[in-house]
Amino acid sequence: xxxxxxxxxxxxxxxxxxxxxxxxxxLLTVLKDCGMEDAxxxxxxxxGSHVIYVCHTDYARANDxxxxxxNDLEDAGEENGEEAAAEVQPALLYSNSDEKxxxxxxxxxxxxxxxxxxxxxxxxxxxxxxxxxxxASKILFNVVAAALFTGFIIxxxxxxxxxxxxKLAIDVDSAMLDKAVSYLEANLSxxxxxxxxxxxxxxxxxxxxxxxxxxxxCISSEFDDVSEELMNEICDRYYNSLxxxx
Numbered sequence: 541x542x543x544x545x546x547x548x549x550x551x552x553x554x555x556x557x558x559x560x561x562x563x564x565x566x567l568l569t570v571l572k573d574c575g576m577e578d579a580x581x582x583x584x585x586x587x588g589s590h591v592i593y594v595c596h597t598d599y600a601r602a603n604d605x606x607x608x609x610x611n612d613l614e615d616a617g618e619e620n621g622e623e624a625a626a627e628v629q630p631a632l633l634y635s636n637s638d639e640k641x642x643x644x645x646x647x648x649x650x651x652x653x654x655x656x657x658x659x660x661x662x663x664x665x666x667x668x669x670x671x672x673x674x675x676a677s678k679i680l681f682n683v684v685a686a687a688l689f690t691g692f693i694i695x696x697x698x699x700x701x702x703x704x705x706x707k708l709a710i711d712v713d714s715a716m717l718d719k720a721v722s723y724l725e726a727n728l729s730x731x732x733x734x735x736x737x738x739x740x741x742x743x744x745x746x747x748x749x750x751x752x753x754x755x756x757x758c759i760s761s762e763f764d765d766v767s768e769e770l771m772n773e774i775c776d777r778y779y780n781s782l783x784x785x786x
Contacts, residue, residue, distance in 0.1 A: 651696030658689030
């Protein structure tokens, strides 16, 4: 749409300021797709940004869409950053606590097996049952090898203890998840979620955020010690049970 005349300017409000031309074009396209055909973009040389205008009657709805649009851009940027970090340090990142528990438990058993097997081999070597090679200082070799294999055993025991703590945390989170979902099923129906927001003036893509906000508010009102990660998992499970995959 072309720039409005000065006589029409009072009926339009600026809903977003975009420094990037492509971002401004994408947001403008989204607004038009949502029924705001009279939305337009105008470059402001003073601020160096593209100002997107909408009719003042559409401002509230357009502002919600713009906020969601920018949140989606930020989420996409965070996901790209996480993927890049995973390529650099894949061993430090885990998809969930259960995977971390299994990986740590596997490491614990590996350390223990290597340590115990090493000490057994060292004893057999000392009794001459494994005449693999001769060393200049048998005592020094025994001390170094024994310390090494003992270190493996200690590392294995510590990893095993940590694995048990992880398993306990997983069990607690799992119990909390089931408890929270059961609470939602008893206290927050699909109809109640739909009645928590006005669906007449927002596009379908905005409904997901309104619905999840209602679910999170219900969870927070009953459970005040839920972590953000667990909150999102509870919300996603209950949302999918009512509305299917988003």
